[in-house]
Amino acid sequence: MPPDSAASEAERVLRICSACMYCDGLCPVFPALAGRHAYPANDLNYLANLCHNCRGCWYACQYAPPHPFAVNLPTALAALRRESYAETVWPRLLGRAFRRPALGAVLIVAAALAAMIAIVAASGSPAALWRVRAGPGSFYAAVPWSVMAGLAGVSIAWAIVSMAASTWRFWRAIAPKVPGRALWLAAGPALRDIVTLRHLGGGGPGCNDEDIRFSKRRRLFHHLMAGGVALDVAATLAAAACQDVFSWPPPYPLASLPVGLGAVGGVGVVVGAAGLLALEARADRAPSERGESVLNVAFLVALEVVALSGFALFALRDTAVMGPLLVVHIGTVVGLFVGLPAMKSLHAPFRAAALLRAAAEQKASEGKEGARAARVLSE
Amino acid sequence: MPATADPWDVLVIGGGLAGLCAAISARKLGASVRLIESAPSESRGGNARHARNFRAAHGAPAWHSPGVYTADEFLSELRKASAPQFDEGLAQELIADTTGLASWLMDCGVRLQDPRVGVVPFSRRTAFLLGGGKAMLNALYQTAAGIGVVVGYGAEAVGLADRPDGGWSVEVAGAERQRIAARCVVVAAGGPGADPEWLRAHFGPAADGYSIRGCAYSNGHAMQMLIEAGARTVGDPTTCHIVAVDARGPRFDGGIVTRITAIPYGLVVDRDAARVDIESHDVGRTHYARWGPRIARCPGGVAFLILDAGALERAAPTALPAISADTIAALAGTLGLDADALARALEAFNAERSGRRHPLSGPPFFAFPMRPGLTFVHYGVAVDERMRVRRRDGGTVATLFAAGMIMAANILRSGYLAGLGLALAAVSGRRAGEAAARHAAG
Ligand SMILES: Cc1cc2nc3c(=O)[nH]c(=O)nc-3n(C[C@H](O)[C@H](O)[C@H](O)COP(=O)(O)OP(=O)(O)OC[C@H]3O[C@@H](n4cnc5c(N)ncnc54)[C@H](O)[C@@H]3O)c2cc1C
Ligand code: SF4
Ligand code: SF4
Numbered sequence: 001m002p003p004d005s006a007a008s009e010a011e012r013v014l015r016i017c018s019a020c021m022y023c024d025g026l027c028p029v030f031p032a033l034a035g036r037h038a039y040p041a042n043d044l045n046y047l048a049n050l051c052h053n054c055r056g057c058w059y060a061c062q063y064a065p066p067h068p069f070a071v072n073l074p075t076a077l078a079a080l081r082r083e084s085y086a087e088t089v090w091p092r093l094l095g096r097a098f099r100r101p102a103l104g105a106v107l108i109v110a111a112a113l114a115a116m117i118a119i120v121a122a123s124g125s126p127a128a129l130w131r132v133r134a135g136p137g138s139f140y141a142a143v144p145w146s147v148m149a150g151l152a153g154v155s156i157a158w159a160i161v162s163m164a165a166s167t168w169r170f171w172r173a174i175a176p177k178v179p180g181r182a183l184w185l186a187a188g189p190a191l192r193d194i195v196t197l198r199h200l201g202g203g204g205p206g207c208n209d210e211d212i213r214f215s216k217r218r219r220l221f222h223h224l225m226a227g228g229v230a231l232d233v234a235a236t237l238a239a240a241a242c243q244d245v246f247s248w249p250p251p252y253p254l255a256s257l258p259v260g261l262g263a264v265g266g267v268g269v270v271v272g273a274a275g276l277l278a279l280e281a282r283a284d285r286a287p288s289e290r291g292e293s294v295l296n297v298a299f300l301v302a303l304e305v306v307a308l309s310g311f312a313l314f315a316l317r318d319t320a321v322m323g324p325l326l327v328v329h330i331g332t333v334v335g336l337f338v339g340l341p342a343m344k345s346l347h348a349p350f351r352a353a354a355l356l357r358a359a360a361e362q363k364a365s366e367g368k369e370g371a372r373a374a375r376v377l378s379e
Numbered sequence: 380m381p382a383t384a385d386p387w388d389v390l391v392i393g394g395g396l397a398g399l400c401a402a403i404s405a406r407k408l409g410a411s412v413r414l415i416e417s418a419p420s421e422s423r424g425g426n427a428r429h430a431r432n433f434r435a436a437h438g439a440p441a442w443h444s445p446g447v448y449t450a451d452e453f454l455s456e457l458r459k460a461s462a463p464q465f466d467e468g469l470a471q472e473l474i475a476d477t478t479g480l481a482s483w484l485m486d487c488g489v490r491l492q493d494p495r496v497g498v499v500p501f502s503r504r505t506a507f508l509l510g511g512g513k514a515m516l517n518a519l520y521q522t523a524a525g526i527g528v529v530v531g532y533g534a535e536a537v538g539l540a541d542r543p544d545g546g547w548s549v550e551v552a553g554a555e556r557q558r559i560a561a562r563c564v565v566v567a568a569g570g571p572g573a574d575p576e577w578l579r580a581h582f583g584p585a586a587d588g589y590s591i592r593g594c595a596y597s598n599g600h601a602m603q604m605l606i607e608a609g610a611r612t613v614g615d616p617t618t619c620h621i622v623a624v625d626a627r628g629p630r631f632d633g634g635i636v637t638r639i640t641a642i643p644y645g646l647v648v649d650r651d652a653a654r655v656d657i658e659s660h661d662v663g664r665t666h667y668a669r670w671g672p673r674i675a676r677c678p679g680g681v682a683f684l685i686l687d688a689g690a691l692e693r694a695a696p697t698a699l700p701a702i703s704a705d706t707i708a709a710l711a712g713t714l715g716l717d718a719d720a721l722a723r724a725l726e727a728f729n730a731e732r733s734g735r736r737h738p739l740s741g742p743p744f745f746a747f748p749m750r751p752g753l754t755f756v757h758y759g760v761a762v763d764e765r766m767r768v769r770r771r772d773g774g775t776v777a778t779l780f781a782a783g784m785i786m787a788a789n790i791l792r793s794g795y796l797a798g799l800g801l802a803l804a805a806v807s808g809r810r811a812g813e814a815a816a817r818h819a820a821g
Contacts, residue, residue: 018696019636022431022511024497033500037696059517060510062428065635066421068629069698205490207761212517378432379635379754 006079011039013076023057028358045084046174046313049354051077054207058287078289090165097342104342112335122147129323142323155337162341167349176357178364186359211284221275228268235262267309273300299344306332387413388819390561392536395425397783398521399810402528409817414529417535418596424516426593429634434506434798435477443491446503458779462792466791470790476806488518505798563778563815570784571599581616588680590752594632611771614758614788621671624752641694647687649677653721675751687741701745710744759788764813782811
C-alpha cells in the first residue's frame with residue numbers, strides 16, 4: 001500500500017471505530033480514540049504503534065467484510081505501523097527496507113556474507129581455519145581478536161546509534177503534551193506493561209493468535225524470545241568482563257557465566273522465535289498484513305540462525321569445524337546487528353514509546369473532571 | 380427433496396441471540412438440537428451484532444454491574460416505556476430470569492467488560508459485553524458447537540408443516556433444499572423490520588427511504604409463516620423504534636455508528652431548506668429516537684443537520700466525516716438546497732438565542748444528511764410463559780415456541796429501554812429452549 005493510502009485507510013477505519021467504540025475494553029487504542037475528531041499524522045503513527053496486533057477487534061467487529069464498511073483495523077494499523085517505521089527510521093535510506101520488507105532480509109544476508117568474507121580474509125589463510133585445535137585462546141587462533149572485536153564493535157555501535165536516533169525521532173513526533181511530572185509518573189506503569197506484555201493477555205483469555213479462539217501462546221513465546229535475547233546480551237557482557245577484567249580468554253566451559261547465560265538465553269530465543277514463526281505460519285490471513293508478516297518472519301529467522309549457529313559452535317568447538325563455525329556465527333551476529341535498525345526490531349522501542357505516551361496521558365487525566373466523559377453508544 | 384428420517388428433538392430457526400440461547404439451553408438438558416441460520420457464517424448472529432449492553436436485575440453489586448437494580452425497578456421502568464396493554468405477568472417472569480443472565484452467559488464463554496476498563500459508563504442497569512455483541516455471538520456459537528448443537532448456515536426456513544406425531548417438518552431453502560423433521564420447533568428469527576415490501580405495506584411508500592439499522596436477514600418471513608399457521612399476533616405493525624441516521628450510510632446493517640447524535644448542537648432543515656424542529660431540545664440520551672419519526676414526516680423523508688466548527692467539536696465523533704464548505708451558499712450547493720432559503724433559516728436560528736444553544740457562527744460550515752433509521756417494529760406473535768405460540772382461536776401450540784424479538788411485543792408495546800432487546804432475547808430463548816427440550820423428552 002502506498003504511504004498516503006495507508007494513512008487514509010487507517011483514518012477512515014478509526015473514524016468508524018471512534019463512533020462505535022464497541023472494542024474499547026480490548027486494548028488501549030480505543031480509549032485513545034474517545035472523543036477524537038482529528039487525525040494528524042503523528043497521532044496516527046502513535047495509534048499504529050499502540051496496537052499490538054492481537055486481532056481481537058477483527059473477530060469482534062460488527063463492520064468487518066462483507067459489511068460495506070469493510071473495517072479491518074488490525075491490517076489498517078499494521079500497514080500504517082510499517083509506514084511509521086519507514087518514515088521515522090534514521091538514516092532515512094533504510095525506509096525502503098520497511099516499504100519493501102524483503103529488502104531488509106537481503107541487507108542482513110549481504111552484511112553477514114560480507115562479514116564472513118572479511119573474517120576469512122583477515123584470518124590469513126582460509127585453510128588454517130580447519131586446523132585450529134581446542135583449548136584456551138583457540139577462538140582467537142582462528143579469528144584474530146582485533147577482527148572479531150572490531151567487526152562486532154562497529155556493527156553493534158551502528159545498531160545502537162541508528163536505533164537510538166530512530167527512537168528519538170519517533171518520540172519527538174508523538175510526545176504527548178503533558179506536564180513532565182506525568183511523564184515521570186508514567187515511566188513505572190509503562191515499563192510494567194512493556195516487561196509483562198500485559199496487553200497480550202487480552203485481559204485474561206489472551207489474544208486471537210491464530211484464529212477466532214483465544215490463546216496466550218504469543219505472549220509466552222514473545223516472553224521466551226525477548227527474555228532469551230536479554231540473557232544473550234548479558235552473556236556477551238559477562239564474556240567481555242571475563243576477558244578484559246579477569247584476563248580469561250574464551251572459549252569458556254559450560255559452567256561459566258557467559259556460556260551458562262548464553263545457553264539458557266539461546267534456548268529461549270530458539271524456542272520463542274520458533275513458536276512465533278509457527279503462529280505466523282498458522283495464523284488466519286484475513287487480519288494479517290502481508291508486509292508485516294514478512295518483517296516478522298525475516299527477523300525471527302535471523303534470530304534463529306544466530307542462535308542455532310551459536311549452539312553449533314558450542315557443541316562442535318572441540319572439533320575441526322570449530323573455525324568455520326566461528327566464522328559463520330560471527331558473520332551472522334554481525335549481519336543481525338547491521339540489519340537490526342531496518343528490521344522488526346524497531347517495534348520494541350516504538351511500542352515502548354507509544355505505551356509511555358498512553359501511560360502519561362492516563363496519568364495526566366487522572367483525577368481530572370470529565371476524564372471518563374467519553375460517551376459510548378448503546379441501545 | 381431429502382427427508383431426514385429421525386426427527387430432531389429441537390429445531391431452532393434463527394441463529395441470533397435468542398436462537399443461540401434456546402439451542403444451548405435445550406442441548407444442556409440433553410436434547411438433540413439442530414439450528415438453522417439464514418445468514419452465511421460471516422454475517423451470522425442477527426442484530427445482537429450491533430448491540431453493546433444488556434439490562435439485568437441484580438440484588439447485589441457484581442464486578443461487571445455496580446450497585447443494585449431490583450426487578451421491581453426494572454418492571455416499573457418497563458411500565459413507563461411500554462403502552463399499558465402489555466403482558467405484565469410475562470414481563471415479571473422474564474425480568475426475574477434476567478437476574479441470573481450475566482453468570483449464565485459467562486458460563487457460556489461470553490466475556491463482560493469491567494467498567495473500570497475502557498471508557499464505558501458505570502451502569503447499574505446494564506452490563507457491557509467486552510468487544511460488543513459480535514464477540515458474544517462468537518463465544519455462543521463456539522459453545523453451541525462444543526456441546527453438540529448442529530449448526531447450518533445459509534439455511535432459511537421457508538415452510539412449516541405439521542406431522543402426524545405432533546411434531547413439525549420444516550422446509551429449508553439454501554445451498555441444499557431439504558426438509559428437517561423435529562419434535563419441537565423454536566422460531567427465533569427476529570422481528571419483521573428488514574423486509575422492504577412488508578415495510579411499504581405498513582408504513583407507506585416513504586418506507587423505501589428508511590435505513591434498516593439491523594441485518595437484512597431478520598425479515599419477518601418466519602413470523603409470517605407462524606401467522607399463517609394460526610399464531611395470534613401482538614402489538615401494532617405500524618409502531619416502531621426509529622432514529623435519525625446518516626443518509627450516506629448503508630441501506631441495511633448500519634448499526635450503531637450511523638446514528639446522528641449532534642442534532643441538539645445545530646440547525647435542522649428539510650429539503651426545501653425550511654427549519655424543522657421538535658418541541659423540546661433535550662440533549663438527553665434518547666433525543667435521536669424522537670428525531671427519527673420527525674424526519675420520516677419531512678418531505679421526501681430526508682433532513683439536513685447544519686453545524687459550525689464549534690458545534691462539530693462539541694458533538695460526538697461520527698463514522699462518516701461531515702460534509703464541509705467555506706460558505707453557507709457553497710454548503711447549500713453541495714447538499715442540493717436553495718442557498719437563500721438556507722441562509723434565511725440560519726439567520727433566524729441564530730437570532731433565536733434560546734437556552735443553552737450556541738449560535739452557528741461559522742464559516743466553515745458542516746452538514747450531515749439524515750434519514751430515518753428503523754431499529755425494530757413493535758409487532759410479533761403472542762406467547763405464553765413457556766414461550767409456546769398462542770393460537771388465534773385460543774390455546775397454545777405445545778410443540779411450537781417463539782423467542783426473542785419475534786415475541787418482544789408481548790411485553791414492549793411502544794418505546795424502548797436500553798439493553799432490553801438483548802435481555803429479552805436471551806431469557807426468552809433460554810425459556811423456549813428448556814421448555815422445548817422438556818417437551819421433546821416427554
Ligand atoms: C442497531 C441496533 C443496535 C442495538 N443495540 C442494542 C443494545 O445495545 N442492547 C440491546 O439490548 N439490544 C440492542 N438492540 C436490539 C437487539 O439487537 C435485538 O433485540 C436482539 O438482537 C434480537 O435478537 P433475536 O435473536 O430475537 O433476533 P435477531 O437478532 O433479529 O436474529 C434473528 C436471526 O434469525 C435469522 N433468520 C431470520 N429468518 C430466518 C429464517 N427464515 N430461517 C433461518 N434463519 C432466519 C437471522 O439471520 C438472524 O440471525 C439493537 C438493535 C439494533 C438494530
Ligand atoms: S466493532 Fe469494529 S468498528 Fe467498532 S470499535 Fe470494534 S473494530 Fe472498530
Ligand atoms: S488488533 Fe488488538 S491491539 Fe490492535 S487495535 Fe485491534 S484490539 Fe487493539
